[in-house]
Amino acid sequence: MPATRSPRTSPRTSPHASPNSTAGHAKREESEELPDSTGWSASLYNKTASFVYSSPFVAPVLDLLNAQPGEKILDVGCGSAEVSLDIQRVVSQQSGGVVVGMDASESMIVKAKANGLKHAFVCDAHDLIVPDEIYAWIGNGSDARFDAAFSNATLHWCKRDPLAVLQGVKRVLKPEGRFVAEMGGFMNCIGVRSALYAAVRSRGYDPALYDPWYFPSMEDYVKLLVTAGFEPTHMSLTPRITPLPAGLFEWLRLFARNSFLRIFDDAEAAKIIEEVVENCRVDCQDAGGNWAMTYMRLRFSAVLKK
Known part of the structure; x- marks a missing residue:
């Protein structure tokens, strides 16, 4: 979920493919919410990628978090707060327990509050600063820090300066506070990412720039955590076949259009998406027409050193 601002300078509409484009992708709804200034739309995310916060997929990282009644937890990249609220139900069983959400997308924060997350704020994870009113609300002195920080499906969007993200998390934690997260790791989206690289490169652009x-390896992320002052207590890289109920076209439209393909106009972006879909069909669509991708989930827990 977004916790960093897109390099885009203004909102774009989403690509609308021509009538004879790749079959099977959903028709666009006239009332669909346009992306906000970060390139994200909470309604489109919920429609296309609800699997991100589905119970079976978030259970492992929530088990690793092991939230306790009374704890104060910051959700870094809370999105529309489905997982935040699951954690809230646990910590609120004791006085003082609370979950605070942050996200770079205003659209996501508006939806998070509408869903019932009382305290949430807009912030880029690269420059994590908790508003004074949040600190004033959660406690005084040493209590005005979080017992834990949590993140699901966000840190792989923080490419500009991953270390700065960890340093920001460090600032908001109590001594020996923990950071528990899941993100895309080495080999995540294998095949689809390569197809995007090939399509962008064939049009005369360096895909690495966009x-x-x-998606770091375990070894690389351990080094970052240690550099930031954390002691890793768990680190794993787990493959996960991820069904795409809306199909690969819609996945690319949500996750690549306003980021990877931001330099292209709508018509060219739609052509690229269709090209990637066709090139990935042999590996990502089964005989029944169902789409899936190989995700690699980097999951970790780390404790802030004294």
Whole structure:
């Protein structure tokens, strides 16, 4: 979920493919919410990628977090707060327990509050600053820090300066506070990412300059955590076959159009998306017409050193 601002300078409409374009992608709805200034739309995300916060997929990282009643937890990249609210139900069983959400997307924060997350704010994770009113609300002195920070499906969007993100998390944690997260890791979206690179390169651009994703290896991320002052207590890289109920076209429209393909106009972006879909069909669509991708989930827990 977005926790960093897109390099785009203004909102774009989403690509509308021609009538004879790749079959099977959903018709666009006239009332569909346009992306905000970061390139994200909460309604489109919920429609296309609700699997991100589905119970089976978030259970492993929530087990790793092991939230306790009474804890104060910051959700970095909370999106529309479905997972934040799951954590809130646990910590609120004891007085003082609370979850605060942050996200770079105003659209996501508006939806998070509408869903019932009382305290949430807009912020780029690269420049994490918790508003004074949040600190004033959660406690005084040493209590005005978080017991834990949590993040799901966000850190792989923080490519500009991953270390700055960890340093920001460090600032908001209590001594020996923990950071628990899941993100895309090495080999995430394998095949689809390569197809995007090939399509962008064939049009005369260097895809590495526009690739928005940061998919580190376990070894690389351990080094970052240690540099930032954390002691890793768990690190794993797990493959996960991820069904795409809306199809690969819609996945690309949501996750690549306003990031990887931001330099292209709508017509050319639609052509690229269709090209990638066709090139990936042999590996990502089964005989029944169902789409899926190989995700690699980097999951970790780390404790802030004294």
